[in-house]
Amino acid sequence: MRGDWVVIGTAFCYLALLFMVAAWGDRRAEQGRSLIGSPTVYALSIAVYCTAWTFYGSVGRAAQYGPSFLLIYLGPTLAMLLAPFTLRKMVRIAAQQRITSIADFISARYGKSSRLGALVAIMALITITPYIALQLKAITVSHAVLMNYPLGADITLENERFWMDRSFWIAMVLAVFIILFGPRHLDASERHEGMVAAIAVESLVKLIAFLAVGVFVTFIMFAGPGALLAEVAATPALINSMRLENVPGGATGWVGMLLLAFLAFFTLPRQFQVLVVENVDEQHLHRASGLFPLYLLLINLFVIPIALAGLLLVEGDPDSFVLTLPLSAGLEGLPLLVFIGGLSAATGMVIVETIALSTMVSNQLIMPLLLKVKRLYIGRHGRLADWLLNIRRIAILLILLMGYLYHALIGDSYSLVTIGLVSFAGVAQFAPALLIGLYWRGATRQGATLGLLAGFFIWFYTLLLPGFAQSGWLKETLITQGPWEISWLSPYALLGLSGWDIYTHSLFWSMLVNVSLLIGVSLFTRPTPLEQTQAALFTEAMHPNLQTTSLWQGETTEGALHALLIRYLGSMATQRVFASQTAQPVTETDAYQRPASKALITRAEQSLAGSLGSASASVLINSVLRGEALDVESVLTILDTTSQALEYNRQLEQKSQELARVGEELRSANERLRELDRMKDEFVAMVSHELRTPLTSIRSFAEILRDTPDIAADKRQQFLSIMVLESQRLSRLIEEILDLARLESGRLTMKPVAVNLTKLAKQIAMPSSAYMRRTVLGLSFMQRMLPPLSLRTQTALSRSLLTYWKMHENLLTLNTQR
Amino acid sequence: MNPFSAPSRRRERLIALALLALFMFCPPMLLIVDRLPGLLGWLPLYLFVVWGALIGFTAWLVEPPKEP
Numbered sequence: 083m084r085g086d087w088v089v090i091g092t093a094f095c096y097l098a099l100l101f102m103v104a105a106w107g108d109r110r111a112e113q114g115r116s117l118i119g120s121p122t123v124y125a126l127s128i129a130v131y132c133t134a135w136t137f138y139g140s141v142g143r144a145a146q147y148g149p150s151f152l153l154i155y156l157g158p159t160l161a162m163l164l165a166p167f168t169l170r171k172m173v174r175i176a177a178q179q180r181i182t183s184i185a186d187f188i189s190a191r192y193g194k195s196s197r198l199g200a201l202v203a204i205m206a207l208i209t210i211t212p213y214i215a216l217q218l219k220a221i222t223v224s225h226a227v228l229m230n231y232p233l234g235a236d237i238t239l240e241n242e243r244f245w246m247d248r249s250f251w252i253a254m255v256l257a258v259f260i261i262l263f264g265p266r267h268l269d270a271s272e273r274h275e276g277m278v279a280a281i282a283v284e285s286l287v288k289l290i291a292f293l294a295v296g297v298f299v300t301f302i303m304f305a306g307p308g309a310l311l312a313e314v315a316a317t318p319a320l321i322n323s324m325r326l327e328n329v330p331g332g333a334t335g336w337v338g339m340l341l342l343a344f345l346a347f348f349t350l351p352r353q354f355q356v357l358v359v360e361n362v363d364e365q366h367l368h369r370a371s372g373l374f375p376l377y378l379l380l381i382n383l384f385v386i387p388i389a390l391a392g393l394l395l396v397e398g399d400p401d402s403f404v405l406t407l408p409l410s411a412g413l414e415g416l417p418l419l420v421f422i423g424g425l426s427a428a429t430g431m432v433i434v435e436t437i438a439l440s441t442m443v444s445n446q447l448i449m450p451l452l453l454k455v456k457r458l459y460i461g462r463h464g465r466l467a468d469w470l471l472n473i474r475r476i477a478i479l480l481i482l483l484m485g486y487l488y489h490a491l492i493g494d495s496y497s498l499v500t501i502g503l504v505s506f507a508g509v510a511q512f513a514p515a516l517l518i519g520l521y522w523r524g525a526t527r528q529g530a531t532l533g534l535l536a537g538f539f540i541w542f543y544t545l546l547l548p549g550f551a552q553s554g555w556l557k558e559t560l561i562t563q564g565p566w567e568i569s570w571l572s573p574y575a576l577l578g579l580s581g582w583d584i585y586t587h588s589l590f591w592s593m594l595v596n597v598s599l600l601i602g603v604s605l606f607t608r609p610t611p612l613e614q615t616q617a618a619l620f621t622e623a624m625h626p627n628l629q630t631t632s633l634w635q636g637e638t639t640e641g642a643l644h645a646l647l648i649r650y651l652g653s654m655a656t657q658r659v660f661a662s663q664t665a666q667p668v669t670e671t672d673a674y675q676r677p678a679s680k681a682l683i684t685r686a687e688q689s690l691a692g693s694l695g696s697a698s699a700s701v702l703i704n705s706v707l708r709g710e711a712l713d714v715e716s717v718l719t720i721l722d723t724t725s726q727a728l729e730y731n732r733q734l735e736q737k738s739q740e741l742a743r744v745g746e747e748l749r750s751a752n753e754r755l756r757e758l759d760r761m762k763d764e765f766v767a768m769v770s771h772e773l774r775t776p777l778t779s780i781r782s783f784a785e786i787l788r789d790t791p792d793i794a795a796d797k798r799q800q801f802l803s804i805m806v807l808e809s810q811r812l813s814r815l816i817e818e819i820l821d822l823a824r825l826e827s828g829r830l831t832m833k834p835v836a837v838n839l840t841k842l843a844k845q846i847a848m849p850s851s852a853y854m855r856r857t858v859l860g861l862s863f864m865q866r867m868l869p870p871l872s873l874r875t876q877t878a879l880s881r882s883l884l885t886y887w888k889m890h891e892n893l894l895t896l897n898t899q900r
Numbered sequence: 901m902n903p904f905s906a907p908s909r910r911r912e913r914l915i916a917l918a919l920l921a922l923f924m925f926c927p928p929m930l931l932i933v934d935r936l937p938g939l940l941g942w943l944p945l946y947l948f949v950v951w952g953a954l955i956g957f958t959a960w961l962v963e964p965p966k967e968p
Contacts, residue, residue: 149944152951156925159951163918163958166911315939325941326934333927340925372959379951386944 089228089421096422097259100280104263107279118278119362121369126282127356128374131158132381133431134220135502137288137424138401140382144389145400148328150339155382157343159375165367171520173361175623180692184354184512185442189697191519191620192527193613196450196697201531202512203446205538206351209508210435214485216501217428222249224424227402228417231409253486256432261475264437278360281434284426289381291423296384298416299391299407307387314390324386331583338586342506349512352434440477445695448473453701467652492553503585504545510589511537514597523621527613529604537596544588548573640678642706643686651693659689772815776808913961924950
């Protein structure tokens with residue numbers, strides 16, 4: 083039943099199924115009905131994080147080192163918690179700048195530097211190759227276990243030529259498979275929808291397979307977790323297996339591993355591919371930040387039961403417990419399902435990783451080299467597009483071959499988890515340049531380059547080199563006594579720092595040097611304008627007012643641009659770039675002479691960046707531009723916008739304080755206005771009263787004259803002159819009110835004249851003398867009292883002052899006497 | 901509920917949750933749990949329970965509030 087052909091046939095059927103899912107996904111994408119536009123699919127595609135290492139290696143690590151295997155998943159859980167801050171920013175930048183890979187991202191951040199991009203690409207190749215080897219090893223070993231049980235897996239793996247080696251053929255089959263549905267479009271920033279759909283399916287398959295084994299082991303082989311734990315408790319050797327003391331490096335090792343997994347989650351090329359490049363919608367990140375950790379929790383739920391059961395029941399390699407446990411129970415179907423689950427985990431990783439790496443190889447390594455060869459500038463139309471796709475296909479084949487070679491030459495000396503962790507520590511070196519560059523505008527290209535190089539060197543020296551020594555390539559004494567017997571240079575105890583586990587030790591030294599150099603060198607180097615602009619665009623990517631206008635200012639014609647795009651991207655992509663440019667078709671000659679707009683140049687650059695990487699795109703656009711290439715004004719605008727962002731909070735605070743102050747001022751002004759209004763009312767009442775006095779006397783004298791026709795002539799004369807005087811006083815009063823108005827508006831000019839006060843008093847007293855005579859007060863009294871003095875004053879004013887004084891005094895006295 | 905404060909509060913809450921998670925997964929807490937009396941040790945159970953609670957909290961925080 084468990085024949086070779088059944089297993090191989092099932093595996094091929096499974097791969098064919100995946101291929102169909104991928105083809106379906108691609109077709110749906112072409113029809114505009116995307117399969118992957120949901121946060122669940124997105125979360126499942128992120129689960130490509132769980133490779134064969136998770137599937138087989140977690141149980142192995144749990145069996146050996148207790149709960150430390152969980153750290154590999156707790157790190158990403160923490161990372162996903164912060165996804166709305168970190169990953170969201172990366173996703174937005176990648177969409178704005180048409181980023182194709184992590185190498186492209188780092189290169190674009192530091193001024194579209196092609197050297198930095200190439201460096202990251204090479205480092206990624208070196209660190210990831212062992213990881214791919216690990217997947218091949220997992221498939222081969224699991225197949226051997228499945229076929230040879232109850233014999234060990236090693237028997238068939240030894241002493242075979244490569245054409246007899248299964249892992250070689252597995253690598254080749256995978257290469258063909260990936261080439262078939264991987265790089266279909268030249269534009270690598272476009273989504274590989276089919277691939278993502280296939281990965282999501284694979285994630286489901288491996289989860290189901292692992293849960294099936296877990297349920298089988300826990301509830302069928304044992305009567306539930308309680309029974310399993312009871313048996314473990316009865317075995318003295320296993321009592322302490324799940325305690326902290328079993329974790330390598332103890333508490334320090336624990337923190338180191340947590341940090342390692344946290345950083346690697348961002349920087350693994352395949353994670354960057356699915357998290358950032360393949361992201362369809364920023365909003366999916368929110369839901370995925372809960373869903374993806376849930377997936378991790380589920381796939382790890384049964385790791386400890388399986389590990390403990392394996393330790394209790396079967397012997398052999400703990401990495402194979404997932405397979406050997408159901409095999410030992412005599413099952414046929416479940417081991418096959420487990421094998422398919424492991425195959426899913428391994429192929430998923432290999433597919434995404436090789437596609438990400440092949441894009442890096444073609445865009446960051448080969449393309450810049452090709453651009454240096456002048457001959458290619460005059461290559462034939464559209465040929466380069468085919469070239470690039472073929473480069474990517476060859477790169478896929480070569481990467482898998484490298485993985486196979488690593489596996490064949492070194493891989494056997496390492497356990498699954500060890501290889502994985504070495505890779506983790508290697509890619510973690512990208513984290514400072516990536517994450518610090520995302521938030522600190524001051525990070526420069528030189529700082530990033532030196533930090534990467536130094537960190538990478540220390541990683542190589544403290545993890546990879548000892549690995550070679552363990553494989554017998556180098557002397558074992560390198561590890562135990564250090565090179566040339568210099569003990570403080572010992573790779574596992576640099577400067578005598580011993581007692582830590584090797585990964586924490588390596589991570590500590592490499593990160594220390596990496597971060598220090600990045601920050602230190604950045605503080606003392608000057609970035610170029612393009613670097614500054616890119617830094618601003620990256621650090622302020624979430625700023626709502628960020629301008630993404632063209633930075634190019636040199637002149638070129640539409641024809642030259644058209645020719646460039648045709649040459650590198652082919653006619654389809656060129657049409658897309660030009661389609662939105664001109665509504666009406668133009669004749670060839672017209673187009674060749676018309677100057678290209680800034681928007682068109684930007685679109686062309688973005689299109690090139692999506693296919694060739696930002697560094698090469700920048701070089702190519704530069705090659706057709708005449709004059710100053712970078713628009714200094716645009717650069718300054720962007721820098722301005724973003725420096726405004728820094729000022730934004732401060733200004734807002736100032737504004738709100740100002741508003742509060744203005745509000746207070748308005749309130750007091752309002753109060754003052756009310757007071758003035760009240761005073762005005764009083765004034766009007768008073769003035770009306772004053773106007774009525776002369777009017778009343780005029781009226782009363784006029785009535786006397788009317789009613790007594792036989793009045794004496796001298797009396798009549800006196801009355802008439804009083805009336806004249808009173809009417810004069812009335813007009814003076816009005817004149818004075820007008821004076822007051824002038825005084826208020828500041829237009830009154832003072833003209834002092836001499837006034838005889840006695841005469842003035844007489845004048846004032848005249849109208850009311852008749853009235854006064856009837857009272858006790860006599861005018862003679864007033865005449866006596868007032869000396870004949872004179873004042874230099876404004877006539878009208880002095881008179882009115884006196885009038886007021888007198889009237890009030892008199893009226894008051896009279897009233898009180900009455 | 902002030903609708904204007906929702907996004908910023910969510911950010912703050914998520915950061916606080918991440919810090920809490922970091923604390924729960926780091927040695928001081930682990931040492932305490934690891935030293936609890938028990939034959940096999942409570943560490944794995946503790947880790948899974950905290951992990952599950954964390955996922956629950958995250959899901960609750962990031963889900964946009966349902967429109968009434």
